[in-house]
């Protein structure tokens with residue numbers, strides 16, 4: 001079996017939770033951790049290594065300080081950046097996190113031309129766009145995590161209404177206030193959501209899903225969610241490391257799909273060892289098409305701001 005290495009840049013709440021869960025899964029040989037906070041990262045590497053030992057995981061966890069070390073990584077996850085605080089939207093993080101993303105991606109591509117980048121930092125779709133632009137890599141290898149998180153939130157709020165049944169939810173579009181939950185594609189024990197819940201109940205689920213991140217930000221007061229986001233990344237890492245070719249909603253650049261191009265948004269993709277193998281063009285209803293279009297416009301506004309800022 002080939003030696004498999006995963007890098008994580010940004011070892012805060014989300015990054016360290018990804019590292020911990022990945023180490024316990026025993027599905028890669030090495031995890032490299034890099035953060036500006038060097039002692040903290042060293043502590044994380046030790047603590048997670050000791051947890052991995054308790055389950056006899058083969059995964060080695062190392063803290064690193066030089067980007068050169070990313071040279072043999074199959075995948076690099078980027079969670080570095082600032083999380084929002086109460087009163088802020090994800091979009092308020094645009095310029096701060098774009099600057100961080102820019103530097104990190106430049107430094108990775110200096111030493112590694114072949115990895116897959118999984119982007120987590122917010123505002124997510126604009127950060128994927130930034131990583132694509134800086135790396136100049138093909139879109140199948142620069143993918144954002146958000147749709148899995150939004151879908152898992154939707155599933156959670158449905159379960160709160162119907163109890164513990166099998167729920168498969170599907171949320172597309174940008175990771176912002178205008179995300180696009182697909183009602184017909186969301187199934188409870190294989191049955192469409194609109195056959196299980198009434199309109200009022202569905203509207204309540206949708207509202208709570210859209211505000212799922214904000215609800216946690218308000219409660220935490222000094223950061224944002226990390227267990228569910230980390231789990232979203234774990235599903236992507238498993239799909240790539242084990243070439244699962246599963247369908248997951250992820251943020252990728254559109255090149256004509258759904259009628260849009262040169263914009264990043266959440267769409268169902270087949271995810272495997274080469275990254276995003278294929279985009280699945282779901283049929284959207286008239287209302288969903290309108291919502292998707294408005295979500296795309298919001299992401300385009302952020303991309304335009306970044307382009308304008310970089311030309312000044």
Ligand SMILES: NC(=O)c1ccc[n+]([C@@H]2O[C@H](COP(=O)([O-])OP(=O)(O)OC[C@H]3O[C@@H](n4cnc5c(N)ncnc54)[C@H](O)[C@@H]3O)[C@@H](O)[C@H]2O)c1
Pocket residue numbers: 009010011012013014015034035036037079080081082083084093097100103104119120121122124145146149175223224225226229
């Ligand atoms: N896509 C999603 O669904 C999703 C979900 C949760 C969080 N997020 C985003 O992920 C990011 C991280 O969230 P968090 O809760 O882990 O925040 P955090 O503050 O706990 O961790 C961020 C880490 O990034 C590090 N960092 C900053 N600049 C760096 C650089 N140049 N190089 C290396 N490390 C650097 C910080 O030192 C810190 O340890 C935020 O932007 C947040 O909004 C996105």
Ligand SMILES: O=C(O)C[C@H](O)C(=O)O
Pocket residue numbers: 083084090122149175212213214216217224225229
């Ligand atoms: O809400 C946030 O700012 C973090 C993340 O995007 C989330 O949805 O939990």
